[in-house]
Amino acid sequence: MKKLLVLLFVSFVALSNMNAANYKLDNAKVDAMFETADIANMSVVAQGLMLESGNSATVTVGEKDPIVSAVLAFFLGGFGIHRFYLGTKPLTGIGYILTCGGIFGIVPFIDFIVLLIDNKDISKYVNNPKFFMWQ
Amino acid sequence: MRVLLSFCITLFIVSNLSAQSVNRISLHRETSALIKGNKIVEQADCYYSRENLKMVVHSTSLNEYVKIVSSKGEISIYFPESNELILQQNSYLSSKKEELYIYVNNMYDDLGLRNEGFTMMETRNDGDYMIIDWAPPASHKDKIKKIEIVYENMMPIYSATYNFNGDVYKKTYYTDYLVNSNLILPKRITDITYTSKTDSIVRRVLYSDIKINDEVDMTYLNYKVPKDAKLIK
Numbered sequence: 001m002k003k004l005l006v007l008l009f010v011s012f013v014a015l016s017n018m019n020a021a022n023y024k025l026d027n028a029k030v031d032a033m034f035e036t037a038d039i040a041n042m043s044v045v046a047q048g049l050m051l052e053s054g055n056s057a058t059v060t061v062g063e064k065d066p067i068v069s070a071v072l073a074f075f076l077g078g079f080g081i082h083r084f085y086l087g088t089k090p091l092t093g094i095g096y097i098l099t100c101g102g103i104f105g106i107v108p109f110i111d112f113i114v115l116l117i118d119n120k121d122i123s124k125y126v127n128n129p130k131f132f133m134w135q
Numbered sequence: 136m137r138v139l140l141s142f143c144i145t146l147f148i149v150s151n152l153s154a155q156s157v158n159r160i161s162l163h164r165e166t167s168a169l170i171k172g173n174k175i176v177e178q179a180d181c182y183y184s185r186e187n188l189k190m191v192v193h194s195t196s197l198n199e200y201v202k203i204v205s206s207k208g209e210i211s212i213y214f215p216e217s218n219e220l221i222l223q224q225n226s227y228l229s230s231k232k233e234e235l236y237i238y239v240n241n242m243y244d245d246l247g248l249r250n251e252g253f254t255m256m257e258t259r260n261d262g263d264y265m266i267i268d269w270a271p272p273a274s275h276k277d278k279i280k281k282i283e284i285v286y287e288n289m290m291p292i293y294s295a296t297y298n299f300n301g302d303v304y305k306k307t308y309y310t311d312y313l314v315n316s317n318l319i320l321p322k323r324i325t326d327i328t329y330t331s332k333t334d335s336i337v338r339r340v341l342y343s344d345i346k347i348n349d350e351v352d353m354t355y356l357n358y359k360v361p362k363d364a365k366l367i368k
Contacts, residue, residue: 023264023285023293025308025325030339034167037174 157239157317158185159351163344169337182355183235190230191355201358204230213360220364238320245269246291248282256281263287290319304329317347 159182166177179194188206193199203211208229212221230236237247245253245267252272259266265286271279280301285293290312296305305328309321322345326338346352 023287023308025310025327027310027323027325030325030337033337034169034174034339037169037172039174039176 157347159183159348159353159356160185160235160239160318161344161346161351161355162235162342165341165343167339167341180355181235182351183230183233183239184356185239188230188236189356190233190235191358193355201355201360203358203360204233206230211360213364218361218364219367220360221367238318241319243291243319243321244289246284246294248284253282261285264292265289290314291321313345318345320345 161180161182164177164179164181166179168175176196177194178196179192182191182193183189190202190204192202192204194202199215201211201213201215203213206229208224210221210223212223213219231250232247234247237243237250242250245255248269249255252274253269254272256268256270258268267284267286269282269284270276271281278299280297280299283295283297284291285295291309293309294307295303296307298304305326307327308325309323310325311322313320313322320342322342324340326336328336328338
């Protein structure tokens with residue numbers, strides 16, 4: 001039920017702001033949304049980090065959900081988790097930690113767009129060793 | 136044109152009044168993100184020295200690490216629990232790309248976009264708000280049409296990123312500004328990214344415990360990675 005309320009609120013935010021020239025946000029509503037949300041399943045995060053093992057497993061394209069990758073790119077781009085999810089090398093992924101502090105987080109942002117645009121075929125990004133995925 | 140001129144003059148005056156005396160800063164950063172109704176929270180203490188352009192982040196959640204960044208993009212990420220170290224060098228990852236660099240160096244007016252190669256495109260008014268559109272550098276033009284920054288009382292309060300088709304893709308709200316003679320910094324930044332017409336992703340960053348200069352605990356700015364740390368390759 002709590003999750004449903006959060007999802008409804010997120011959808012409301014999306015609908016209400018999509019076309020409106022609204023420059024201010026109701027912080028109290030945002031805070032309430034975070035307070036009512038459940039803590040995410042950390043196994044997903046742990047799977048993404050894979051730091052303790054020092055390597056990331058090679059994955060097949062079919063195992064990766066492009067939307068999940070895109071969401072991780074946006075939320076956790078700063079942590080480099082989405083690159084781990086796509087099976088790239090730990091060193092490449094961890095570099096994204098630095099973009100966490102960025103105002104716009106340009107690198108994960110661009111990756112996010114790329115993943116959404118190409119969400120029918122992410123094969124070229126899986127196990128891609130390049131730091132900047134769109135290069 | 137007159138609006139732009141007065142805006143630039145005000146910014147120049149404010150720039151010279153503030154931030155010049157901030158040589159070191161530390162703050163606590165809480166980043167929360169909602170993923171499909173679930174949230175992830177990161178807690179970290181951030182330190183920045185303007186004297187040597189050094190940035191240190193001590194993250195205590197998810198997986199504890201200490202990240203040390205230089206202005207040349209030399210990065211050390213140390214994981215105390217496993218005594219493991221990651222080294223990387225990339226100019227893109229310079230401490231000059233960090234948000235604290237932007238605020239300590241009083242670049243809040245363009246939110247660091249100029250530093251990223253964006254150029255001012257258009258200036259206009261919307262009621263009490265002033266709006267500046269920024270054009271992306273050539274490398275991003277096929278993905279980003281523009282980034283719009285809205286100002287209230289000369290402070291950025293909102294930015295919108297437009298995709299190639301001209302649709303707003305991401306909105307960011309900057310509120311709870313700390314404004315004093317040394318520093319201008321939004322203590323709360325909220326992002327909304329639209330994944331579809333009916334869904335969005337929300338991320339909230341809260342800054343607290345802001346300290347400057349002599350108030351800053353130097354422990355992490357002087358942090359040395361243990362010599363026996365195991366290098367992860």
